[in-house]
Amino acid sequence: MKIAILGTGSLARLYGAIFQDDDPLMIGRQLGPYLLTDPNELVSRHNLRFQRWDDPSPDSWDVVFILVKWPAMPLVRNWLQRWAGDALIIPFMNGMGQEDALIPPLHPSQLSPAITTDAAFRDDDPMTGVWRVAVKNRGQAQLTQVAHPNELILRDRAQSLGLPWSWHDAEFMKVLRWKKLIANSIINPLSALAGQPNGDLPGLPIWRLSKPLCQEAETVARAYGVEIDRTLPWIVELATDTGPNRSSMLQDVLLGKPTEIQAITGYIIEQAKKAGIPIPHHQALYQLIESL
Ligand SMILES: NC(=O)c1ccc[n+]([C@@H]2O[C@H](COP(=O)([O-])OP(=O)(O)OC[C@H]3O[C@@H](n4cnc5c(N)ncnc54)[C@H](OP(=O)(O)O)[C@@H]3O)[C@@H](O)[C@H]2O)c1
CATH class of the missing domain: 3.40.50.720 (NAD(P)-binding Rossmann-like Domain)
Known part of the structure; x- marks a missing residue:
């Protein structure tokens, strides 16, 4: 090949x-x-x-x-x-x-x-x-x-x-891709802001943001025909399973490199705007990461 x-x-x-x-x-x-x-x-x-x-x-x-x-x-x-x-x-x-x-x-x-x-x-x-x-x-x-x-x-x-x-098929992949996008939109920015590895996140005060972030992103996904809910328990499991890892966004921030926030949170914000759905928590997180 x-x-x-x-x-x-x-x-x-x-x-x-x-x-x-x-x-x-x-x-x-x-x-x-x-x-x-x-x-x-x-x-x-x-x-x-x-x-x-x-x-x-x-x-x-x-x-x-x-x-x-x-x-x-x-x-x-x-x-x-x-x-x-x-x-x-x-x-x-x-x-x-x-x-x-x-x-x-x-x-x-x-x-x-x-x-x-x-x-x-x-x-x-x-x-x-x-x-x-x-x-x-x-x-x-x-x-x-x-x-x-x-x-x-x-x-x-x-x-x-x-x-x-x-x-x-593309429809099934759309669901998997959205699930992964939502996980990345929570674990990546929160770990970059907290400066902590994935496994520590669920125990931190900043993790309180995970619930509204997840609800906002699921609402946007559903507006595009992606039937998805109760993603948060899976995300907690994912953060725990990858416990010692530093997310790629945290690594980028520590190295002073541009992050992928535009393709992760930025994509959710763009889709939310088109569908007329307010997602203030993702917007706040986007601005905080950009300010880093
Ligand atoms: N690593 C993982 O475990 C993993 C798992 C799942 C998904 N992903 C995804 O896979 C993709 C690649 O991740 P990675 O971990 O392999 O990243 P990485 O180690 O940081 O490598 C990124 C690559 O992109 C190049 N690059 C970045 N910015 C560039 C720019 N402005 N101009 C030219 N080249 C640029 C880098 O070139 P230089 O080396 O010259 O900077 C390097 O070749 C990302 O979307 C990541 O989210 C990664």
Whole structure:
């Protein structure tokens, strides 16, 4: 399978290692050999093909994974416009708005938004120039069925690698994506504001915001035909299960990097405005994160 991976961060390095035998091309700003520590603390070394965003693509592609943070989206669009051809494109980013951001240049039948419970963190050492990624959880992935001819190639490959990946129709994926969006809209900003790992959140005073945040987001989801309720107990479970992890938004804030708040809370606010639903708690949280 000819596979390109847009991004060279945590998840890109994990997926690069998983699909290593397909000789994937990684596209980003910097990458060299890197060390991957798996959940059992086993360390492996990987040295994949790498190109910068502006370099001409050396090949055509069956499948392209998008594994960047949202601020890289203009580079992604530009790359896809030039080099995606008829490939099947799979964005694994958190947040929503992938269709609005990527169609066009893509055709709807090319785009298969996916979600994953894999968890990986960068652990680079700029002093020695050694790139590292620590994988904390090997989870599942759910992908949108789009009846693209290359979907079969990817399904076969995923099966031969023993990956717990499953494909679902767009309506079912919409529910899963909203559920994940709501979880991210609560855990990410609250952990970034509290400066605490996920597992500590339910015990903190700031967690009182989780109930109105969840109710607001569920109301917006229902306005778009997504039947969803009682998401909060699942979110508490998720925060507890990922206890020691620092959310990606907390990590971004600590590193002084732009966060993905626009694609998470920003998306919910945008949809709420269109549907005429007031969601003051999400608006307040959005402003607080922006002020960080
Ligand atoms: N990591 C996980 O466990 C996990 C799990 C589920 C979902 N996700 C989602 O997957 C996506 C990727 O996450 P990640 O953890 O792999 O992020 P990451 O480690 O921070 O890597 C992000 C990638 O995006 C690039 N990037 C970010 N801003 C950019 C900009 N302005 N211009 C050019 N490139 C830019 C980075 O390039 P540089 O390295 O050059 O900055 C890097 O290649 C996110 O949407 C995240 O929410 C992650």
